Amino acid sequence: MPTKIDVNAPWKERSDAKKRSVLDGVPARFIHPELEFSTTDTTPLTDVPARYLSPEELSITSLDAVALVRSLAQGTLSAVQVLDAFTHRAAIGHRLLNCCLEFRYRDARQEAERLDALYRQTGTTLGPLHGLPISVKDQCRIVGTETTCGFVAGIGVVDDDDCTLVQILRRAGAVVFVKTNLSFGCMWGETINNVIGRTSNPFNRAFSCGGSSGGEGALLGFRGSPMGVGTDLGGSIRSPSAYQGLWGLRPSSGRIPYHRMLNSMEGNEIVESVVGPMSHSPESLELFVRTVVGQQPWLHDPKCHPIPWRDGVFDDILGGRKLRIGVQDWDGCVLPQPPVRRAIRELEQKLRAAGHELFPWRVDQTEALEILTSAMTCDGRGDHDRTIARSGEPDLQLFFRSSRGPDSVLDTWDHAMRRLQFQAALLRQWNATGTEGQPPMDVYLTPVNPSVCPKHGDYQRVRYLGYTGTVNVLDFTACTIPVTFVDEAVDLADSPDGTSDAAGNPLPAPVSELDRTIRQRYDPSVYKGLPVTVQIVGRRLEEEKVLAIAQVMRRLTALQ
Amino acid sequence: MPTKIDVNAPWKERSDAKKRSVLDGVPARFIHPELEFSTTDTTPLTDVPARYLSPEELSITSLDAVALVRSLAQGTLSAVQVLDAFTHRAAIGHRLLNCCLEFRYRDARQEAERLDALYRQTGTTLGPLHGLPISVKDQCRIVGTETTCGFVAGIGVVDDDDCTLVQILRRAGAVVFVKTNLSFGCMWGETINNVIGRTSNPFNRAFSCGGSSGGEGALLGFRGSPMGVGTDLGGSIRSPSAYQGLWGLRPSSGRIPYHRMLNSMEGNEIVESVVGPMSHSPESLELFVRTVVGQQPWLHDPKCHPIPWRDGVFDDILGGRKLRIGVQDWDGCVLPQPPVRRAIRELEQKLRAAGHELFPWRVDQTEALEILTSAMTCDGRGDHDRTIARSGEPDLQLFFRSSRGPDSVLDTWDHAMRRLQFQAALLRQWNATGTEGQPPMDVYLTPVNPSVCPKHGDYQRVRYLGYTGTVNVLDFTACTIPVTFVDEAVDLADSPDGTSDAAGNPLPAPVSELDRTIRQRYDPSVYKGLPVTVQIVGRRLEEEKVLAIAQVMRRLTALQ
Incomplete structure (x- = not known):
């Protein structure tokens, strides 16, 4: 939950307050103040996680989304365990890369606990993404969060509704745990804005993570999330995926619901932005698309086509x-x-x-x-x-x-x-x-x-x-x-x-x-x-x- | 084939020449000069066809599209026979209602003869619409015809390409035999323009046939065609269908290919015009959609969605x-x-x-x-x-x-x-x-x-x-x-x-x-x-x- 920020304050105050608020609610044990953001250090961050994470956290965060949901469905991992491991790793990543805009740990933790309770009581999962932490680009409206689309105007404005995609992911059991940085208005190939500034590349912090879904790229490249949601109007899923060695899908418009996500140039339909998954394996992307499409998004998003998952192809x-x-x-x-x-x-x-x-x-x-x-x-x-x-x-x-x-x-x-x-x-x-x-x-x-x-x-x-x-x-x-x-x-x-x-x-x-x-x-x-x-x-x-x-x-x- | 009309002539000359050319190429035996257009005569035209058509022509033109393709596939009717019967009835209808813009009888006749030859030689049909005459609203480009969309600017301009829908209908064996009148730019609920003027309703010629696909409505209402193609931006398939007691389908955009059809306000995508069939039974509409969709129009029309015919639903x-x-x-x-x-x-x-x-x-x-x-x-x-x-x-x-x-x-x-x-x-x-x-x-x-x-x-x-x-x-x-x-x-x-x-x-x-x-x-x-x-x-x-x-x-x- 963000610190309540006054929407009438000067832009710089709002921006500064936003920067301070990103990790609000994240347990202190996951925050390591000695880690500092850099745009010049060329050392890959590969060895950092092992210095801060427990072996169990390291092991969990090395799994791809498919392996995670399998372990969660088998009960060998709990939703809370997985959420905490990724929150810890993401918090480290954010300190080093400046890649996140808002952790919603308290809400996410409650959701994970409910999922675990369900599993304990019934032995069944809520859905195919039961307990999977998902990070989302800061265009996804989520009740109780701010959505900026990279503009200061969104700081302090709290959403009162979830976008269709988040509703669907939740119904499938996912725990949306963090919102990630993006270029202002999704309109630049580096992730930079007046909201929290610039995001670096975990393979070499002198390089950009790309954009506009660059916070996702950086966070996933650091394995601070097993599944991310990005958008793509001119390459904004694919460029950050490329720069961080990720699998990223740019679906065609009308397959994955964009409804109620915040965007710039809304109503411009000559070439449309699309939303899609970024992850560590093509099987994870399949899991995402299969799950979302399986929930018939066309019943809720007027732009989605009634095309179910096609096993034949x-x-x-x-x-x-x-x-x-x-x-x-x-x-x-x-x-x-x-x-x-x-x-x-x-x-x-x-x-x-x-x-x-x-x-x-x-x-x-x-x-x-x-x-x-x-x-x-x-x-x-x-x-x-x-x-x-x-x-x-x-x-x-x-x-x-x-x-x-x-x-x-x-x-x-x-x-x-x-x-x-x-x-x-x-x-x-x-x-x-x-x-x-x-x-x-x-x-x-x-x-x-x-x-x-x-x-x-x-x-x-x-x-x-x-x-x-x-x-x-x-x-x-x-x-x-x-x-x-x-x-x-x-x-x-x-x-x-x-x-x-x-x-x-x-x-x-x-x-x-x-x-x-x-x-x-x-x-x-x-x-x-x-x-x-x-x-x-x-x-x-x-x-x-x-x-x-x-x-x-x-x-x-x-x-x- | 239209009389060659000079595109640089004053509009009135082009319009007059167009009016004179509508029945060009139609055999003289199908033209009855004593029949006259009216916008005031209230007598239904119900009894007219029997006075001019042979019993065989009357019988053929009383069949719906499904019955026609069945008889054609069984060889009990030939494509030429069916084309001639409908051309005769349509020519009568045009004299009375002013509903057509261009008969392409010579080309259509050759196509029908080729279909009959194929059937004689192989015992098989070209496709599910083998030998079915189809009328199309004058937005459909067909090689060798003029396409006006209700504007004089199109008179004398000869198409050098077929629109995707006509290509598909032809591949399925249909014989597109006549182009029908429409309101100027498809933008009015009565069929009226400077191209050939106004079209009347066969049930009562003091009434309008509606618009903008009104030529289709009038021709089909008179049973001068067993299947028509209309378009609908604000009711332009449904109103003429309603006024002539027809079954008319307004599909959603992206199901039936609109590509290479001429339209007004092209590029305006806020609310899009769609193309669909008008006919005498819902089974005929099914035949049309099943056939068109079965040819995978999405491989040719960028706006068509890859949704095959869904038998389950x-x-x-x-x-x-x-x-x-x-x-x-x-x-x-x-x-x-x-x-x-x-x-x-x-x-x-x-x-x-x-x-x-x-x-x-x-x-x-x-x-x-x-x-x-x-x-x-x-x-x-x-x-x-x-x-x-x-x-x-x-x-x-x-x-x-x-x-x-x-x-x-x-x-x-x-x-x-x-x-x-x-x-x-x-x-x-x-x-x-x-x-x-x-x-x-x-x-x-x-x-x-x-x-x-x-x-x-x-x-x-x-x-x-x-x-x-x-x-x-x-x-x-x-x-x-x-x-x-x-x-x-x-x-x-x-x-x-x-x-x-x-x-x-x-x-x-x-x-x-x-x-x-x-x-x-x-x-x-x-x-x-x-x-x-x-x-x-x-x-x-x-x-x-x-x-x-x-x-x-x-x-x-x-x-x-």
């Missing part, structure tokens, strides 16, 4: 049939850095060795980016400006600002039609892969971002939404696939002019200043140890197929 | 289980005229007698109407004005004109959020019908319009979109249910002040001038013989459920 893939996978190793606009190229190459080799068919694939990401930019700037930033005006917080000058004023209504209809034409062209291109007695492509494999990860403050220079944002414009289904880590000895830098790799193989010459900059920013001695993650992309509303193929890929990668 | 209803049906006999705003009230009452009694459960239901249609009006006027009529400017055609001064100029982008986002809140509130209200161990309501039963049918020119005075438009705002699924005809001896007028019915039973006093006007316009001696039709409404994307319940109702009504 899922089992078809896991039955071991040959997959047909397009590979877009680069898009002709921005060449990925060497570790990302290696990840694609290695995964491609493993897939081919396992008998799957791979072939080149390329999407017109320039067109997609223009559409996305039109959609995200069509109000001339009017919504953002009116939101920051409500609290008086300063403008961070990071938003995608259109050089034009707001568009006319007819302009926005043109954007929507341009999006539709682009989507239709892509469907034709996709269908055309099905020639010569072969079924069409199942998914395509492509980088999440050309950069491995941005250093703090670097995003401004390396921002390129082509690989992620295209999926949003298409409203396709995508899942991140963690493949490897940057290996200083293997992932050598390209030649300084960017025209050949370290082995002397020619590379396509840089086609833009951005392309050149991103190549040049890569430095093996600085980037070493960071996770390297790619994504697979399926058609619209193909969550089952994409999650099943993610499991196929997990079995092939050495990482998991 | 369908069979569950037809298995005879008790239905729970809400009844909104009026909405508290505009009381329906006496025949509509009788239709609801009689259907209610039959349903109750058959063991179904009925209970009162009411939707806040005032809120819905405000949302719909905001959505339809948010461009300050900019799209309409630029379209009529392209040809120089005169403004018919009938459009919903907002008193304001165009909205801002932020205003339109507010409209979208208001729609979402309304949808969510309705879902809560609907879910709440499921208390006390009872499942929630299956569908609700309500008038299509408060008026039986508008006389030509009357729509301006009796326009009330509450009953139809609410369904569009909710994006729910609805089907019209023809129940009876106006019986001069039974459907007596209410008292002149509208406070009691003919039997002296008190009525709620008129609450507005519109409410009063609609009550007063009803006159049994003028309205006699007109069809009386109601609608059932299911939740979003519940086409199977709604179509199954429509079949249950057909079996209960004496009309069919």
